[in-house]
Amino acid sequence: MELARWTLETDPAWNEPRIAAQIKLLILDALGVAIAARDAESSVRVGELIDELGGNPRCTVIGRKDKTxxxxxxxxxGTQVRALDFNDVQYFIKEGKLSVAGHCSDNMPVVLACAEYLGAPGSRTMEAIAMAYEMFGRLRTLMPFVSPWDGTSVSGLIAAAIYGRLAGFDLVTQANALAMGAMRCSTPSIVRWGKLSEVKNLANALIAQSAVQTAMLAGRGVTGPLEVLNDRGGLHQVFDPALDFERLWAPVSEPPFIMTSNIKPYACIGTAQAAVEAALNLHPRVKDRLGEITRIVVTMADLPMIRKQQAEIHRQYPRSREAADHSFTFLPAVAMAEGALGDHQYRDRRWEHEDIVRLIELTQMEVSEDLARRAPGAMPARIAVTLADGTVLTEECLFDSGHSFPDRGLSPDAVISKFxxxxxxxxxxxxxQRIRAAVENFETTEIASLMALLQ
Structure with missing residues (x-):
């Protein structure tokens, strides 16, 4: 009951100007990546399915005229926000080391669709977003670093909480919504490791869809197992009680989790953003000398998560779009060669072209404690390129342009330029421009009018 009560309350922090500004930037970023992904393979396939299924046309599909x-x-x-691996990313301290928490904006489509469906005002919708981001961070801290479960598992609870809050559920109904949403949580971590598949783009959306459905059932009186978090027959293997469940409903502390939410300037894994930025800065100096390169050293922060990702052989030599946008060898190579990293760099299986394969094979990955120390809260990188004449060209990026500093948040210029x-x-x-204006005035904007601009 305590968690349900917390999801319905309004913490004073959620109405602070800095958090309101951060929410708007994160909404704009999520909408931008969804618009850009409307022709992505995952988006097309899911679109074909929802056309076949039909349904009560109450909610907007981004990039489509017809509602669903x-x-x-x-x-x-949800698929479109995730399809290009271009949405926001959060880091947190796990067992004393910085690690990847996940992508809170995976649930931005949940908030917007529920708000549109329920006719919720912009101000209440913003509070739901702040709650969802904070809940995400808290639930992720209850998942051990070495876990068989994927971070998207938290969205079973979060999506149910979002719907219940916007629907105005009472405490008992909200508790049942969370209990049933929790039943839809458990997603194995293999969706984001090994031979990466297309389902990594759908994992969160599938969980959230099911969780909102259970919340709607709770609103009709269906009850769930209220002991789902505490009982040994519940989710102990996903959320470890030894990590302190009471932190789930504690007052918001500094910094609020939403203030540590970064955007991705580049369409790839979050931990490679700084490496890509360093590679792009090298491009003017190496673009005409690619054939002279004899060695590339990509040095990243010495963190358990980075070591684990660097060791993934399927990422070193990618064979799919999903593996390529997680590859610490391909991403710097193509960024240096082409001076860009967006959807275009994946369209023709660039990782299989002879010139890029050669650069991949010349790439060596290292880690540095010094980089980690100099860029707290970030995933820094340094790239050193050795040419045939012995020249060594080096670029370092400690904080990429999408980094959110907890005291001031995201750079508005970076978000708007990307959008x-x-x-x-x-x-x-x-x-x-109209979408940007609607988001800027989100508190007073009718959700339906904003969503209409996205069709």
Missing amino acids: SLLSAILMN TAITAPFIPQGRS
Whole structure:
């Protein structure tokens, strides 16, 4: 009951100006990556399915004229936010070391679709977003670093909490919604390791869709196992009680989790953002000398998560889009060669081209405690390129341009520039400006009018 009570309360921190500004930037970023992903393979396939299924047309599908059901909108828009591996990323301290928490904006489509369905005002929707981000961080701290479960597992609880809060559930109904949402949590970590598959783009959306469905059932009086977190027959293997469940409903402390939410300037894994930025800064100096390169050393922070990712052989020599956008060898190579990293760099299986394969084979990965020390809360990188004449060219990036500093949040210029660039091929400039204005005035904007701009 305590967790349910917390999800319904309004913490004073959620109405602070800095958090309101951060929420708006994260909404804009999530909408931008969804618009940019409307032609991605995952988006197309899910779109075909929701067309076949049909449903009560109450909610907007981003990039489509026709509306669909609430549950289908969550699946479709959730897939689009994730399809290009371009949405936000959060880090947290796990067992004393910085690690990847996940991607809170996976649930931004849940908030927006539920708000549209329920007619919730912008101010309440923003509070739900702040709650969802904070809940994400707290639940992730209860999952051991070495866990068989994927971080998206937390969204069974979060998506149910979002719907219940926006629907105005009472305490008992919300508790049952969370209990049933928890039954949809457990997703194995293999979705994000090994031979990466397309389902990594759908994992969160599938969980969230199911969790909102259970919350809707709770709203009709269906009850769930309220002991699901505490009982040994519940989720002890996912959320470890020894890590202190009471932190789930504690007052918000500094910094609020949403203030540590970074955007990705580049369409790839979060831990490679700084490496890509360093590679792009090297591009002007190496673009005409790619054939002279004899060695590439990519040095990253000495952290357990980085060591684990560097050791993944399927990422070193990618064979799919999903593996390529997680590859610490391919990403710097293509960024140095082409001076860009976006969807275009994946379209023609660039990782299989002879010039890029050669650079991949020349790449050596290392870690550095010094980098980790100099960039707390970030995933820094340094790239050193050796040429045939012995010249060594080096670039270092401690904080990429999408980094959110806890005391001041994201750079508005970085978010707006990204949104403008990635949506330009899909929507006219005038509509882009109207979307930005609607998000800037989100507290007073009708959700339906914002969603109409996204069709």
